[in-house]
Amino acid sequence: MKSLLVLLNVFFFAGITYGQNNWKSYNNQPVKQMVNVQTDKKGEPNNNFKQVVDYYPNGYIKTVETSYGNKLDVTKHYIYENDELVSIFEKQMSFTQEKPIYNIELVEETKNKYLPLKSEKLEIYDVTSEVAEGDKSTITYTYDQNDRLKSSFQLYQLTDNLSKGLIKKVKYDNKNFIAKTFLKDYDYVKDENDTTFNTIENDKYKTLDRNKIGVTKYQVKTKEDKDYYHISYSMYKEGNVNSDFEYLKIEDIYDFYLDDIIRKDNISDYTYQVIKNRVLDTTYTKSLITEDALQSEDWYVNKFYKDYITQELENNQLDNYITSTQDALVCADFFEKDELEELRMNAYNTCVEHKNYLAAEEFIKPLYDEAKIAYRSNPSEKNGKILGLTAKVFYLQNKNADGDHIMQECESYKSSLRSQASESMKDKIEYYKFNYFLAQVYAAKNDMNTTKKLLEENISYYDSLEDTYKESETFSTDYAKNKKMLVTLNTPSLQ
Structure with a gap:
């Protein structure tokens, strides 16, 4: 699979953004941007991970830019039509690539218009010809009553006999922040009726500091060690929160600035x-x-x-x-x-x-x-x-x-x-x-x-x-x- 390793890294952190893609998660505060960076134990950024989430004035996600140090950069663009999410367009660029890879998640069903329930993901996607050279997968999502992501299941049907699945589950604490995540990656061979588990990951999240908007510092305990993160927020000014704006279009997204x-x-x-x-x-x-x-x-x-x-x-x-x-x-x-x-x-x-x-x-x-x-x-x-x-x-x-x-x-x-x-x-x-x-x-x-x-x-x-x-x-x-x-x-x- 051409980009599975990339996908696993991206998928692991997706829970933070999907869990907070509406202002409900920020105590209904008009957040304009959330910046999440990995730090050392003393709170100093270590440049291993940075995520910037931009929101529209109506509270919907606009873009999610994620950098994994000098290894990989991923930007997700959320495309809406008539106030409803229709696709998530993704650009991936690693230091080993000469050109970026584009993937698109075509949303087939939504919850409350802005949350994907069922979608098809096309990898190595050409927006001009609208065809994909890479693998295709289906993704299904479930949410709780507060529109927080509970789980997602991504299935690749590689051949009639071989499929690959990625399961992600998220649990929250009583203050609406992530408490635990669970990731499982497996291969299934139909003829042999055999499942091989490639990755099983359990991570625990611990809130270290928070304000009235949400968590500002937290810790993630993995199998190997502990990682620390710091979140900062910027807000929309009073009067700027309205529906009078234009959504991103595919043709607005480029490798460079004109x-x-x-x-x-x-x-x-x-x-x-x-x-x-x-x-x-x-x-x-x-x-x-x-x-x-x-x-x-x-x-x-x-x-x-x-x-x-x-x-x-x-x-x-x-x-x-x-x-x-x-x-x-x-x-x-x-x-x-x-x-x-x-x-x-x-x-x-x-x-x-x-x-x-x-x-x-x-x-x-x-x-x-x-x-x-x-x-x-x-x-x-x-x-x-x-x-x-x-x-x-x-x-x-x-x-x-x-x-x-x-x-x-x-x-x-x-x-x-x-x-x-x-x-x-x-x-x-x-x-x-x-x-x-x-x-x-x-x-x-x-x-x-x-x-x-x-x-x-x-x-x-x-x-x-x-x-x-x-x-x-x-x-x-x-x-x-x-x-x-x-x-x-x-x-x-x-x-």
Whole structure:
């Protein structure tokens, strides 16, 4: 069972919150938050356990956040519709996990609307697809006349032959606090009619201090030792206790806070407004919230910018496209290195196509700075092309001296390719492909003599190949590109 050990730890402490999920348990005082921490014998917190319970102004539980030191963090969100509990959405995160696990308890029956009587729990739950990859279980609860949890029974039907059960019982003292808890975990094999008890736990609770609201200090005596706890309360102010509020919704629950994106100081005002409209307005038909709630922050920001950039380009809004790409590059931490390079290259090509050469130069410059350094130890095709594209955008701006300086390195790379071209057909093809690329760069300089010379060199080579190669798709494509460009240059009316 993928998360049973986690479940056992969480389940053990659940009695405190379920036993106190209405103000009856606090002498009908309007509690806003209860904080329960484990301490040493002297009352100093030891960071082994902390639980924070938040309540709505009507007394219903809103969230329960539980931390088991540096081992596990669990947050339960109580989801209501029409003032009735419909589900309990749970996020679990341990120090060994890269991503949180989400579970959901779908409440089928309630007592007094806010207490679950019967529910189905789905583990490793995907809120978007509403399916679970983990185990499923049924949970039944019983309560006393004061709405305090008496017992709960959780049953996993793992196979037709094997089931697993967890039984929790709670007894209270005469002042409405927990006196004892009992936990039993067992496996049952149907064919053998055999039950194996894995865990049996009896714990005794002792009140050490209390006030008019409830217990402020208590002790739990386990089989091994004694643990000490301290509880503090904050209250709703007079006038704030009413039914005029909104309940949590599933789409309100995230791994991160959207403000972290919005507060990026260097993004433009335009992008800021787009983020507000797209992310915070859940009525938007393509809202990332409604489509992909609960993904990681990196995923969320990454997807937002990619969708946003694509939309501006499809709308033919070049200025907004440039702005959106620049803002995405400011948020570089949310992208992989190859994604950032792709954003820059796409922006470069788009700006060149729309004759915004200055913007194209700005987008490719960081790639050029890297390629210039890497080229000296790794004269690769990728680095050679980045250098050539940088030269091209200089030529398009009539910065010929800058372009010529870069083209010296490109010609050097071409010479190294030529020296290897006698080794294999693959090396030869690489050389002539790069030759065609350089022809495009020289065309941007309006150096037609060099451009035609390179194209004619390529076509002569392709013409010399054997018929078996000429029938290949690669040959047809390469030959056609060179031929078309040369014909265009030789026919002024086609330019």
